[in-house]
Amino acid sequence: xxxxxxxxxxxxxxxxxxxxxxxxxxxxxxxxxxxxxxxxxxxxxxxxxxxxxxxxxxxxxxxxxxxxxxxxxxxxxxxxxxxxxxxxxxxxxxxxxxxxxxxxxxxxxxxxxxxxxxxxxxxxxxxxxxxxxxxxxxxxxxxxxxxxxxxxxxxxxxxxxxxxxxxxxxxxxxxxxxxxxxxxxxxxxxxxxxxxxxxxxxxxxxxxxxxxxxxxxxxxxxxxxxxxxxxxxxxxxxxxxxxxxxxxxxxxxxxxxxxxxxxxxxxxxxxxxxxxxxxxxxxxxxxxxxxxxxxxxxxxxxxxxxxxxxxxxxxxxxxxxxxxxxxxxxxxxxxxxxxxxxxxxxxxxxxxxxxxxxxxxxxxxxxxxxxxxxxxxxxxxxxxxxxxxxxxxxxxxxxxxxxxxxxxxxxxxxxxxxxxxxxxxxxxxxxxxxxxxxxxxxxx
Ligand code: UD1
Numbered sequence: 513x514x515x516x517x518x519x520x521x522x523x524x525x526x527x528x529x530x531x532x533x534x535x536x537x538x539x540x541x542x543x544x545x546x547x548x549x550x551x552x553x554x555x556x557x558x559x560x561x562x563x564x565x566x567x568x569x570x571x572x573x574x575x576x577x578x579x580x581x582x583x584x585x586x587x588x589x590x591x592x593x594x595x596x597x598x599x600x601x602x603x604x605x606x607x608x609x610x611x612x613x614x615x616x617x618x619x620x621x622x623x624x625x626x627x628x629x630x631x632x633x634x635x636x637x638x639x640x641x642x643x644x645x646x647x648x649x650x651x652x653x654x655x656x657x658x659x660x661x662x663x664x665x666x667x668x669x670x671x672x673x674x675x676x677x678x679x680x681x682x683x684x685x686x687x688x689x690x691x692x693x694x695x696x697x698x699x700x701x702x703x704x705x706x707x708x709x710x711x712x713x714x715x716x717x718x719x720x721x722x723x724x725x726x727x728x729x730x731x732x733x734x735x736x737x738x739x740x741x742x743x744x745x746x747x748x749x750x751x752x753x754x755x756x757x758x759x760x761x762x763x764x765x766x767x768x769x770x771x772x773x774x775x776x777x778x779x780x781x782x783x784x785x786x787x788x789x790x791x792x793x794x795x796x797x798x799x800x801x802x803x804x805x806x807x808x809x810x811x812x813x814x815x816x817x818x819x820x821x822x823x824x825x826x827x828x829x830x831x832x833x834x835x836x837x838x839x840x841x842x843x844x845x846x847x848x849x850x851x852x853x854x855x856x857x858x859x860x861x862x863x864x865x866x867x868x869x870x871x872x873x874x875x876x877x878x879x880x881x882x883x884x885x886x887x888x889x890x891x892x893x894x895x896x897x898x899x900x901x902x903x904x905x906x907x908x909x910x911x912x913x914x915x916x917x918x919x920x921x922x923x924x925x926x927x928x929x930x931x932x933x934x935x936x937x938x939x940x941x942x943x944x945x946x947x948x949x950x951x952x953x954x955x956x
Contacts, residue, residue: 514913516906516920518897519929520879524763526926530751530770531557531917532582532744536706538606539683540713540744541565544574544586545613546687547717549739551586556744558582560914564604568596572610595622598655602626604914605680608636611659612684615648616691619661625652634845638678642685645670646692669694669733677702677815682729683710690719692733701729704816705774709745716740748774749822750916751797753891755779756826757923758799759787759806760833760899765926767797777819781827784809785834808836808873813843825851825892831871832860833899840869851889854882858896858904879904884911891916898928905933 532555542565544551556562558581566576566584572595574588594614601607601624614621626634640650640657646667649660661667669692672685682702687710689696701707703725711724717740720732751770758765759782772779772791779789779797786806790798808831813821821844831838832855842848849864856862858880861872879902884890890912897904909932912919920930 513907513935514909515933515935516894516897516909517931517933518879518894518900518904518906520877520898520900520902520904522761522898522927522929524757524761524765524898524923524926524928527766527768528754528922528926529768530746530754531555531559533557533706533709533747533749534559534561534915535679535704535749536709537562537744538565539609539680539687539706539710540742541569541584541586542606542609542613543687543710543713543717544569545572545588545591545610546617546691547737547739548589549587551713551717551739552741553584553586554582554741554743555746556582556584557747557917559917560910561604561606564600565606568600568607568610571597571600572614591618594618594620595656596624598624605634608639609680609684609687611639611643611657612687615643615659615661616667616688619665620659622653622656622658624656636681638674638676638681639684642672642674642681643667643688645672646688646696667692667733669696669731671697671699673699674701676700679704679706679815682707686710686714686721686729686731689731689733690714690721690737691735692731694733696731696733698729698731699727701727702815703727705745705748705771713740713742716742745774746770746795748778749820749888751775752778752820752823753826753895753916755782755787755789755797755799756830756895757898759785759801760830760895761928762801763927764800765798766792767799769795770797771795772797777817778823781809781811781819785830806830806834806874808834808838808871810839810841812841815844821845821848822888824848825888826895828852828862828869828871829855829892829895829899832862832873832875832877832896834873836873838871838873840871842867842869848886850885851892854885854889854893855896857882858900860896876901878902881905881907884908887911887915891919894919894923894930898923898930
């Protein structure tokens with residue numbers, strides 16, 4: 513398994529470009545299963561989860577061409593298999609996104625139940641209840657979820673109220689409802705920018721989806737969908753991670769190709785902390801740190817438009833360098849503080865009380881040998897390593913490869929002393945198949 517070696521202390525300076533959003537690309541790729549025509553997606557990030565999703569589509573029978581590195585042409589005209597097997601679901605929970613489109617288009621789908629993962633239990637009960645509202649029969653066979661449309665083969669539109677905001681659940685239901693008979697109204701829908709991106713693609717394919725970005729989404733089902741061409745939105749979490757990278761190294765970065773409005777809450781929080789952030793234009797941020805120093809501020813993770821759970825770990829790294837005590841409360845996932853003990857090994861002063869981490873700063877972090885445990889936790893350890901004195905070795909960086917495009921190259925180009933120590937060819941990003949020990953970590 514590859515490792516990162518980081519020697520901390522360099523202020524990061526220069527320009528960095530943001531890649532496409534993995535969490536938008538994954539549902540948009542799944543949406544291509546809704547039609548026999550070609551769906552062309554641009555700005556797909558070159559990350560491991562995308563390779564896994566591509567493999568899933570190909571296993572199902574779709575053809576995926578990449579005329580350019582970041583463009584996928586997906587043709588699901590010869591679908592033979594209506595299932596996502598355990599081998600794929602266990603490495604990437606987004607595989608469950610195959611359920612909605614397969615069920616809607618072919619009237620049946622089988623997806624292995626995602627197990628528990630490193631950031632807590634990740635149930636899909638809300639997805640399944642939503643499909644039942646649309647008339648599907650849902651059962652469990654040998655650890656797989658098996659869903660069938662009512663006799664006649666078509667789902668029926670319905671009112672669905674999610675008890676809890678679920679991003680993947682909202683996406684799965686939007687795709688299922690797009691081909692259902694009649695109108696579906698989703699109440700308490702997720703409002704993440706990735707939802708609006710999927711809605712835009714579906715509408716380009718001929719769907720009738722309204723209200724994305726609000727808590728109520730209305731979908732008038734159509735009989736069939738066609739091909740479309742769509743550009744994936746920039747990754748707001750990568751944007752946030754680089755904002756923290758500028759701040760934690762006391763550097764100055766121009767972050768290009770981003771969408772500042774998708775990061776509004778993170779920008780606001782970082783400004784409270786003392787980071788100087790200028791919105792240069794609609795796709796560029798200028799981030800500088802920090803004439804007045806960094807001041808600790810509390811944060812609570814909640815569904816969009818509140819502070820994202822996917823920035824919690826990176827924010828924790830920043831709080832180790834900020835003056836005062838910060839309480840960081842994680843409300844979306846249980847067990848999402850695994851980076852905390854690794855940061856403690858680097859000298860961070862922090863304690864965990866239930867779903868709250870209490871961080872006292874500033875502390876001089878020192879390099880150590882640490883282990884990545886999930887995608888965003890890995891990013892936070894990279895950030896801590898960049899701020900630490902001496903050498904940090906981060907083990908199991910396959911987690912970071914799942915969601916950050918060539919992060920070490922991007923960081924090196926702006927002055928970081930970071931290198932990838934390769935274990936073997938199969939451990940690298942190029943190896944599409946994850947190794948046995950690289951599983952059971954779910955999506956993030
Ligand atoms: C979540 C985050 C998303 C983030 C992603 C990766 C939220 C609301 N969602 O999306 O921003 O990018 O993780 O880290 O912040 N739940 C159920 N039953 C279900 C589905 C979900 O109880 O059927 C619960 C989950 O356990 C969790 C919450 O609902 O506590 C949100 O889950 P969900 O939004 O579905 O997770 P992701 O789509 O993975």
